[in-house]
Amino acid sequence: MRQNEFQLYIVYMGEKRHDDPSMVTASHRDMLTSVFGSKDEALRSIVYSYKHGFSGFAAMLTESQAETIAKFPEVVTVKPNTYHETHTTRSWDFLGLDHNQPGQQPGLLRKAKYGEDVIVGVxxxxxxxxxxxxxxNGYGPVPARWKGKCQTSQDFNATSCNKKIIGARWYGRGISDEVLNRNYKSPRDIEGHGTHVASTIAGREVQGVSYGGLGMGVARGGAPRARLSIYKVCWLGGxxxxxxVLAAIDDAMHDGVDVLSLSIAGAGHEFPGTLHAVQRGISIVFAGGNDGPVPQTVANALSWVTTVAASTIVFPDLDIARKQ
Structure with missing residues (x-):
């Protein structure tokens, strides 16, 4: 990249210096104004302002401007924006998380009230x-502590949220028109990955589910009574x-989630916003993925998060010779 070419940089500034989010954003604009020499250019450059759970911003900068900002004493890191990838029956029974069937003994999930009123951000x-x-159907009022919103837009109106999906946001800034025009400009999922993850976490019990008439049974998430807040940050091809991602983490901290699920990964990245979320009592759950730095390793191996990966095969062995 040439010195005078613009690209998206992430400026991380650690803990907030103001409780008022508008003042945090104003400090970001002031910093950019001092670099650009113009308030209008500074406003045009900023893509996201991280102002709820931590301080920082994403902005279109030249390499030399990024180097200048990195020298400010309140700046922790400056780095180019990078892209991460999404990661992808009987799992809950195998883990001992029973669902409510006649004759079953009380298990861990029932003792946890099936995740009743826990708010999970995806x-x-x-x-x-x-x-x-x-x-x-059958859900009570949205928890009073909830401060999020249902962001209505293309093919996603106010009725798309309910007492199960209590919040939904989407993040299209900095995404090319070519990519946006091949997707929904809204929280609606065209890829399917987010819907799969959300239903795996907190999908309610659905009876009579099968795959083409095979494997008839009950579909349910691990915490079927939990509430969901959706943050669409991933686009075509995951x-x-x-x-x-950082903007979504920041918003989720403001909204009042109890748990954050990120089934995504990128080599060597720690998502500093997650540490601030943990400090506020939010549990962070990452997917281990299939792309560790070397064989037999996983991504997202951070000390302050829970990283989930399968290590056991639950299905019985087959002996083809004996037809068993």
């Missing part, structure tokens, strides 16, 4: 709200810009 490709897994 940072992914969005959601398909019409899925029966997200029906809110590509997730880090600038948008």
């Amino acid at each position: 940072i992914d490709t969005g959601i398909w709200p019409e899925s029966r897994s997200f029906d809110d 590509s997730c810009p880090e600038a948008a």
